[in-house]
Amino acid sequence: MQWNQKMGLGRRIGAWGSSLALVLMLAACQTPPQPKGLTVKQQQVLRAQGFEQMDQGWELQMPGKLLFEFDSSEVGSAARVKVTELAQALMKEGIDRLRVEGHTDDRGSDAYNLKLSARRAQVVAEVLMEAGMPKQNIEVKGLGSASPLVSGNAAENRRVAIVVPLL
The missing domain is CATH 3.30.1330.60 (OmpA-like domain)
Incomplete structure (x- = not known):
């Protein structure tokens, strides 16, 4: 039973980590906003x-x-x-x-x-x-x-x- 609980926790952490990595990669791909001011x-x-x-x-x-x-x-x-x-x-x-x-x-x-x-x-x-x-x-x-x-x-x-x- 303990082994199953550890596996479930590991899967949740892995899924959360993958989601975080995906969000970070998408954020890095966005075009940066134009700075305010003069060209x-x-x-x-x-x-x-x-x-x-x-x-x-x-x-x-x-x-x-x-x-x-x-x-x-x-x-x-x-x-x-x-x-x-x-x-x-x-x-x-x-x-x-x-x-x-x-x-x-x-x-x-x-x-x-x-x-x-x-x-x-x-x-x-x-x-x-x-x-x-x-x-x-x-x-x-x-x-x-x-x-x-x-x-x-x-x-x-x-x-x-x-x-x-x-x-």
Whole structure:
């Protein structure tokens, strides 16, 4: 009688082990899910355009490319061309969701600088939309003087950053 009980237990363990092995083999054959985020080609395009990968996404600081005069939110013709070319390169690779962040130097009140930085971000967003980016996919943020590239009243702080957020 004991021998029969041991044989029954052995068969159950063997059947369970075979079932487990089958499940593991089937799981290994499944196609892995696509990672969320950008394709390798999209990442290459972002790097080629000057973007750097950061915690919140891919960021393009635009000093030298898109700086503003003191107390101005006007986009010059050369900067307009650069932003248009950037938008076209991104859209060609299916990147059409952006956050545009405006910045100021530290002259003026915080309240004024927040409004000025928002205007700067908005005018760049309008250039992006003129180039074909969907309005609903562009988030506009004014950050005032809260995130300077350099300390003080440096012109490098009067800028717009463009961010491709992580999905």
